[in-house]
Amino acid sequence: MPTGEKSLLRFVTTGSVDDGKSTLIGRLLYETKSIFEDQYMAIEKTSKKKGLKEVELAYLLDGLAAEREQGITIDVAYRYFETEKRKFIITDSPGHVQYTKNMVTGASKADCAVILIDARNGVLTQSKRHGFLISLLQIPHLIVAVNKMDIVDYSQDVFTRIVEEYKDYSQKLDIHDIIFIPVSALKGDNVAVKSKKMPWYEGATLLHNLENLNVSADRNLVDFRFPVQYVLRPNANFRGFAGKVVSGTISPSEEVVALPSGKITSIKAINTYDGELTEAFAPQSVVLTLNDEIDVSRGDMIVRKKNLPLIENSLEAIVCWMDDEPMTINSSFIMKHTTRSVRASVKSIVYKIDVNTLHRQRAERFLLNDIGRVEIKLAAPIFFDLYKINHATGRFILIDPLTNKTVAAGMIRDAARHVEDYVSAETEEGVKQKKSPHTVWRDHHIGLAEREKQSGHKAVVLWFTGLSGSGKSTVAMELERRLFEHGCKTVMLDGDIIRHGLCSDLAFSVADRKENIRRAGETAKLFFEHGHIVLCTFISPFKEDRNFVRKLFDSGRFVEIYVNCPIDECQRRDPNGLYEKARSGKISGFTGIDSPYEAPEQPEILIDTRAFPLDKCVDVIEAYLTKHKVVYQSNK
Amino acid sequence: MNSFNLSYLRQLESESIDIMREVAAEFKNPVMLYSVGKDSSVMVRLAQKAFYPGRIPFPLMHVDTGYKFPEMYKFRDEFCKKIDATLIVERNEQWIARGCHPLKMGVDKCCSYLKTGALLDALRKHGFDAAIGGARREEEKSRAKERVFSLRDSFGQWDPKNQRPELWDIYNTRVNEDESMRVFPLSNWTEKDIWQYIKIENIPVVPIYFAQEREVIVRNGILIPVYPGLTGLEDANGKIVQEKTKKIICRFRSLGCIPCTGAIASKAVTFDEIISEVRAATKSERENRVIDLTSDSSMEQKKKEGYF
Structure with a gap:
C-alpha cells in the first residue's frame, strides 16, 4: 500500500x-x-x-x-x-x-x-x-x-x-x-x-x-453541513466560501440553502488549489461558489434544501465543566459552535451525573470536572444536529467572556425543553441510524405545551407507592375513572401488569427492582411527553429508585403519593395471598416481610387507607390536582 | 481509494487548512513564521491551498540570526518572490552587532537573544496577535503536550500547566489585549508525513536537504559543516583551529543556525531516498540540533520563555 x-x-x-x-x-x-x-x-x-x-x-x-x-x-x-x-x-x-x-x-x-x-x-x-x-x-x-x-x-x-x-x-x-x-x-x-x-x-x-x-x-455522510469559515474575494469576479465539509457530501449543481438567511441557490463549483472537484465529502476543506449572489458570511451554514439542521436559540446539552470557578445558573458565556460564536447563558441545571454511580442528582452549580445536563439559552439561533446523529454539528465549547478560558465542552441532546427526551447516557439505546434532521425538526414533534393545550389539562405523573395490599391500585383506579369521565387523557401503569409483560424478565432482587422501576419511570415519561396523566402503582420500596424516576421530570410534574397503611392491615387484606406465601417461605424478598420498605419522607400527597374510606382518599388527590392547576375547572 | 475515504495525508492536509483559515478569520493581525526549512515549505503550500484562488492573507516572517546557511537565504528570497508572498525579515541587530555566538556565549544564551528575543521583539513591533508556526508534536516531548492554539502571555511565555482544554476541532481563539496566540497547523504531522507530502505535492525545499560532499568537523559524533566566517571555529584567515576537517557525503536532516546544526552522513539525493532514510532512522530528527541537547527539559524551558 x-x-x-x-x-x-x-x-x-x-x-x-x-x-x-x-x-x-x-x-x-x-x-x-x-x-x-x-x-x-x-x-x-x-x-x-x-x-x-x-x-x-x-x-x-x-x-x-x-x-x-x-x-x-x-x-x-x-x-x-x-x-x-x-x-x-x-x-x-x-x-x-x-x-x-x-x-x-x-x-x-x-x-x-x-x-x-x-x-x-x-x-x-x-x-x-x-x-x-x-x-x-x-x-x-x-x-x-x-x-x-x-x-x-x-x-x-x-x-x-x-x-x-x-x-x-x-x-x-x-x-x-x-x-x-x-x-x-x-x-x-x-x-x-x-x-x-x-x-x-x-x-x-x-x-x-x-x-x-x-x-x-x-462518519456521517448523510447530512451535508458546511459551516462557512472564511469568505474569499480575491477579485471582483470571484466570491467563494471557504470551509470544511463537516458531514455529508455535496456536488456541483445541487440545490442548497444558506442559513440563517434561508436563501436558496445551487452549488456552482467546488474549488480547490488542485482543481475543481466533482464531489466533496467530510472532512475535506474546500471552497464553494454559488450560482446566485446571496449574502453569506462566516458563521453561516450551507446545507441541502431538503435536509435541514435544527435552528433554535435554546437547547439542552450534556456539559463537562472544566473551569476552577463553578458554573452557576444564569452565568453568561460565549458558545463556539462550528464557526459560529454566540452569547449563551445557562438557564437551568437539569441534573448532574454522579460519574461513579451514574445517578442523576439535583445541583445548583457545577464544579470542576462535573458533568450533567443543562438548558442553554442563546442570543441568536445556531444550526445544529443532535450529537448522537452528527458529532460535528452537535458539539460546542463554552468560553468565559471575561477570562477567555474554555470552561466547558458540550454535547447537544435536544432542541428545547418542550420536545425533550431526557434520555441520558445511562439509559440510552444506541440509535445509530441517522434520522433525517428534517423530521426531527418540525414534522413529528408536537410539543408538550401544544398537547396540553389541546387536552385541556397538564401532563403529570402520579406515583403511588406503598406496601402490597395498601390500596394503591384501588385508589388509582377510582381516580382514573373520575379523570377519565372529565375527559382527561390517562394511562395507568400497574406494577403487576408491567411485571407480566415489559418486566417479565425481572425478579425481586434489589437490582431487578431497581430496573423494574427504571423501566416503569421511562415508560411513564413517554406517556407524559404525549400529554397524559400517568398513574403508576408500584410498591417501589427504595427511596433511591423513586428519586431516580422523580429526576426524569421537571419539578411539579412528578407527584409522589404515599399510600400509607400499617402492615398488619395489609396482611389482613392480603388481596392476592402474597403475604401468606411470603410468611411460609414460598416467596422471598417480599417487601414488609423480608425486604425493607423505605417510606417517603416528603411525599407530595399522603393518604391513609385504613383511616379513610376510598372516596375521601381520592378526593384528597383530586383537590391537589385542582390546586396545582393540573386539571382546570373546565375538566370538571 | 474507496469512495469517500481520505488518505491520512489528505486528512492532515484538511485539518491544517482548517486551522489556517480559522486564524485568518478570527485574528486581526496574524503572521506566519517562516524559517525556510522543510516544515515551512509545507506550511506555505498549505496556506496557498487554504486561500486559493486568493493570496495568502498574512505575511511570512523570518526571524533571522545571521547564522543561517547561505543556501537558505537564497532559497528564501527566490521562493517568496515566486509565490508572491509578503516576506518580513527581522533580526536582533543589537546582539548580532555585539557578535553573539553560541561558542562564545553558550547555546542557551545565544538562542535566547537571537531567536527568542528577536521573535518577541518582532511580534511586538508589528503588533501580531497570532503567529503560525511549523512546530510538530512529534519533534520533541514538551511539544507533544502543546495545543494547536497555544496561548502566550504578554511576555510570549507558555504556561504548560495551565493550558486551555482543546476540544474536537473547535478552537478557542480569544486573547486578551496583551496576550497572543501561537498556532501550530502541523501539530499532527511527523517527519515522514512532511517528506511524503513534499514528494506528492512536489514542494520546493532548500537544496542542502539533499546529500553532497561537504567539509565538516566531527565533534561528539555530530558533523558540523565548515562555512568560512560562520562556524566560529576558524581564525582570522578562515582556517579551522584545533580540529581537523574532513570531507564527507552528508545532508541536513533539519535546518537551523550553522554553528548548531549538524549534518548526517547520507547519500540520499531524491525524495524517495530521503523517505526511506527517515523510515529507517534510529535517531530523531533533532539529533543534530545542539539546542535540544543541553538538558532533558531544555526545549520546555525555551518554550516557556517564548521560543517556538
Missing part, C-alpha cells in the same frame, strides 16, 4: 495510576520501531539521575519537567506511529481523578479508546468512569486491555472475571463495539505479538485490532 493511501486512526489511551499505560504505549512504539535512540538516551539519563535501576519508559511520554518530577501525567500528550496498514495518533490521557478535563479533551477527537485495567486490581471506579466518559463522547470503539497478565500467571479466570464485571457495567452505557484483550505490556504478550502464554485467548493482538477497526463507517 503506498504510504499516502494509508488510513488514519486516532485513539486515546487511559487507565488508572500504575495500570501500566506508559509501558503499553512504550511497547507499541517499540514494537513498531518508533522510539529513537537519542530520545531513549535522554530518558535513560533522566532515569539514572533519579536513581532508577531501569529506564522509566513513562519519561518518554511525560513531556513536562513537572510531570517527571512528580512521576505523574498532568496533561494530554500526543504520540505518532505507523505500521504497514495505518498511521496512528495516540492521545495519551491522564487517568487521575482530578484530570477528567484532560480525559475529555484527549478523547474528544478519538475514533477508538483503549482503557487499561490492571489484572491484579480488577475493575476500579476509575475504569468505569473512563467508560462513562467514552460513552458520553460517543467514541465508537472501545478496547479494554487487561494488563499485567504476567503477574497473575496468565490466568484465564482472572481475565474472564474482569470481562464479566466490565461487561455488566458497560451494558448501562452507550457503547456498541467493545473488545477485551489480555496483555502484558511489560513482556509484550498480545500487544503486537500473539502470546504463547495465553492459548485460551483466541482473539487478535491489540495492534492487530487497532489496525483493523473499521472507522470509516463512523
Whole structure:
C-alpha cells in the first residue's frame, strides 16, 4: 500500500495510576520501531539521575519537567506511529481523578479508546468512569486491555472475571463495539505479538485490532453541513466560501440553502488549489461558489434544501465543566459552535451525573470536572444536529467572556425543553441510524405545551407507592375513572401488569427492582411527553429508585403519593395471598416481610387507607390536582 | 481509494487548512513564521491551498540570526518572490552587532537573544496577535503536550500547566489585549508525513536537504559543516583551529543556525531516498540540533520563555 493511501486512526489511551499505560504505549512504539535512540538516551539519563535501576519508559511520554518530577501525567500528550496498514495518533490521557478535563479533551477527537485495567486490581471506579466518559463522547470503539497478565500467571479466570464485571457495567452505557484483550505490556504478550502464554485467548493482538477497526463507517455522510469559515474575494469576479465539509457530501449543481438567511441557490463549483472537484465529502476543506449572489458570511451554514439542521436559540446539552470557578445558573458565556460564536447563558441545571454511580442528582452549580445536563439559552439561533446523529454539528465549547478560558465542552441532546427526551447516557439505546434532521425538526414533534393545550389539562405523573395490599391500585383506579369521565387523557401503569409483560424478565432482587422501576419511570415519561396523566402503582420500596424516576421530570410534574397503611392491615387484606406465601417461605424478598420498605419522607400527597374510606382518599388527590392547576375547572 | 475515504495525508492536509483559515478569520493581525526549512515549505503550500484562488492573507516572517546557511537565504528570497508572498525579515541587530555566538556565549544564551528575543521583539513591533508556526508534536516531548492554539502571555511565555482544554476541532481563539496566540497547523504531522507530502505535492525545499560532499568537523559524533566566517571555529584567515576537517557525503536532516546544526552522513539525493532514510532512522530528527541537547527539559524551558 503506498504510504499516502494509508488510513488514519486516532485513539486515546487511559487507565488508572500504575495500570501500566506508559509501558503499553512504550511497547507499541517499540514494537513498531518508533522510539529513537537519542530520545531513549535522554530518558535513560533522566532515569539514572533519579536513581532508577531501569529506564522509566513513562519519561518518554511525560513531556513536562513537572510531570517527571512528580512521576505523574498532568496533561494530554500526543504520540505518532505507523505500521504497514495505518498511521496512528495516540492521545495519551491522564487517568487521575482530578484530570477528567484532560480525559475529555484527549478523547474528544478519538475514533477508538483503549482503557487499561490492571489484572491484579480488577475493575476500579476509575475504569468505569473512563467508560462513562467514552460513552458520553460517543467514541465508537472501545478496547479494554487487561494488563499485567504476567503477574497473575496468565490466568484465564482472572481475565474472564474482569470481562464479566466490565461487561455488566458497560451494558448501562452507550457503547456498541467493545473488545477485551489480555496483555502484558511489560513482556509484550498480545500487544503486537500473539502470546504463547495465553492459548485460551483466541482473539487478535491489540495492534492487530487497532489496525483493523473499521472507522470509516463512523462518519456521517448523510447530512451535508458546511459551516462557512472564511469568505474569499480575491477579485471582483470571484466570491467563494471557504470551509470544511463537516458531514455529508455535496456536488456541483445541487440545490442548497444558506442559513440563517434561508436563501436558496445551487452549488456552482467546488474549488480547490488542485482543481475543481466533482464531489466533496467530510472532512475535506474546500471552497464553494454559488450560482446566485446571496449574502453569506462566516458563521453561516450551507446545507441541502431538503435536509435541514435544527435552528433554535435554546437547547439542552450534556456539559463537562472544566473551569476552577463553578458554573452557576444564569452565568453568561460565549458558545463556539462550528464557526459560529454566540452569547449563551445557562438557564437551568437539569441534573448532574454522579460519574461513579451514574445517578442523576439535583445541583445548583457545577464544579470542576462535573458533568450533567443543562438548558442553554442563546442570543441568536445556531444550526445544529443532535450529537448522537452528527458529532460535528452537535458539539460546542463554552468560553468565559471575561477570562477567555474554555470552561466547558458540550454535547447537544435536544432542541428545547418542550420536545425533550431526557434520555441520558445511562439509559440510552444506541440509535445509530441517522434520522433525517428534517423530521426531527418540525414534522413529528408536537410539543408538550401544544398537547396540553389541546387536552385541556397538564401532563403529570402520579406515583403511588406503598406496601402490597395498601390500596394503591384501588385508589388509582377510582381516580382514573373520575379523570377519565372529565375527559382527561390517562394511562395507568400497574406494577403487576408491567411485571407480566415489559418486566417479565425481572425478579425481586434489589437490582431487578431497581430496573423494574427504571423501566416503569421511562415508560411513564413517554406517556407524559404525549400529554397524559400517568398513574403508576408500584410498591417501589427504595427511596433511591423513586428519586431516580422523580429526576426524569421537571419539578411539579412528578407527584409522589404515599399510600400509607400499617402492615398488619395489609396482611389482613392480603388481596392476592402474597403475604401468606411470603410468611411460609414460598416467596422471598417480599417487601414488609423480608425486604425493607423505605417510606417517603416528603411525599407530595399522603393518604391513609385504613383511616379513610376510598372516596375521601381520592378526593384528597383530586383537590391537589385542582390546586396545582393540573386539571382546570373546565375538566370538571 | 474507496469512495469517500481520505488518505491520512489528505486528512492532515484538511485539518491544517482548517486551522489556517480559522486564524485568518478570527485574528486581526496574524503572521506566519517562516524559517525556510522543510516544515515551512509545507506550511506555505498549505496556506496557498487554504486561500486559493486568493493570496495568502498574512505575511511570512523570518526571524533571522545571521547564522543561517547561505543556501537558505537564497532559497528564501527566490521562493517568496515566486509565490508572491509578503516576506518580513527581522533580526536582533543589537546582539548580532555585539557578535553573539553560541561558542562564545553558550547555546542557551545565544538562542535566547537571537531567536527568542528577536521573535518577541518582532511580534511586538508589528503588533501580531497570532503567529503560525511549523512546530510538530512529534519533534520533541514538551511539544507533544502543546495545543494547536497555544496561548502566550504578554511576555510570549507558555504556561504548560495551565493550558486551555482543546476540544474536537473547535478552537478557542480569544486573547486578551496583551496576550497572543501561537498556532501550530502541523501539530499532527511527523517527519515522514512532511517528506511524503513534499514528494506528492512536489514542494520546493532548500537544496542542502539533499546529500553532497561537504567539509565538516566531527565533534561528539555530530558533523558540523565548515562555512568560512560562520562556524566560529576558524581564525582570522578562515582556517579551522584545533580540529581537523574532513570531507564527507552528508545532508541536513533539519535546518537551523550553522554553528548548531549538524549534518548526517547520507547519500540520499531524491525524495524517495530521503523517505526511506527517515523510515529507517534510529535517531530523531533533532539529533543534530545542539539546542535540544543541553538538558532533558531544555526545549520546555525555551518554550516557556517564548521560543517556538
